[in-house]
Amino acid sequence: MLVHLQVMGIEAIHIETFLSLAQQHPVFDVRSPAEFELAHIPNAFSLPLFSNEERAIVGTHYKQINKQQAIKTALPFFAQKMVPMIETVEQILKTNKQPPTVLVHCWRGGMRSAGVAWLLSLYGFQVYTLQGGYKVYRQWVLQQFEKKYVLNIIGGYTGSGKTKMLQQLAQQNYPVIDLEEIAIHKGSAFGGLDTPVQPTHEMFENLLATQLYARATTYNSIIWLEDESQRIGNINIPIRFFEQMRLAPVYFFNIPFEERLNEIMHIYGNAPKEKIVNAIIRIKKRLGGLATKNAINFLLEDNIKESFAILLQYYDKAYTKGLYNRVNVEQIVIKIEAPTTNATNNSQLLQSLLKTSHHE
Incomplete structure (x- = not known):
């Protein structure tokens, strides 16, 4: 032939x-x-x-x-x-x-x-x-997922503006991969609200492999990602690559609860109530019966902030568990105290930290 x-x-x-x-x-x-x-x-x-x-x-x-x-x-x-x-x-x-x-x-x-x-x-x-x-x-x-990469992870509780920080870094020509953008999902039970249908798992792998190859060959340096669980909506991050993510340094932005709650309100506060209720029901077993009931009741009473506060507390606990379920967590998690979710300010905080660490 x-x-x-x-x-x-x-x-x-x-x-x-x-x-x-x-x-x-x-x-x-x-x-x-x-x-x-x-x-x-x-x-x-x-x-x-x-x-x-x-x-x-x-x-x-x-x-x-x-x-x-x-x-x-x-x-x-x-x-x-x-x-x-x-x-x-x-x-x-x-x-x-x-x-x-x-x-x-x-x-x-x-x-x-x-x-x-x-x-x-x-x-x-x-x-x-x-x-x-x-x-x-x-x-x-x-084969791309079997290769070794140098990764840095942007961490923080739900509502910390991690995705916006990645976008800031990308605008400054840092090599970035936005896994949630590729997966067309924001990661939580609410991540699929008002978004297009997710790609198939195979298509997600194709897109991720293409970006990994491009970043590694073009920049030949550190790739920045957002901290994720292995599952993003209906998509699973390839296990070999996810294992590398779990070993990478995590720059954890510790932002006050109220600031993050306001950020969540801004993102999801105007979503249809029916869709939010359905999302709450999807995590009912993990959230617990009482918390589920209270979150839905607050929502139906138009007290959206109190409803979201219950959900945010749940996600904070879940994220903490995932964050510290790492090997050598004390060595790879770097905490950064940040007063707001302002992505520009936090990007500057991160870069200042990186410059300081390079000089030491």
């Missing part, structure tokens, strides 16, 4: 080269819409050779009859898509003002990518395919 592709002027390339070229040229994923929706290479375009139904038919013929019959079945499906596929690629290249170079992949780097690559090459595009396809890409993704 590789020899045939090279004869046609199509080169099948290694994953590292493929991802490097993907920084400059569009990637076209020719798997079915269902495969793409489950997960894909970040920023790739869906250019399915077969619909979900067509893929099932071709696959059945391949398994139950033979390869030749599968190809005969596939060709009419392919034929009716040839012109639309070319026009789609042309439009994307025109929109992004790219030179006529495209990257194509399927699941294993087999017939689907070969067929589409042949068509696009015949039309005049410079085409590269991925050796081993998306399957090899997934192997690359999982």
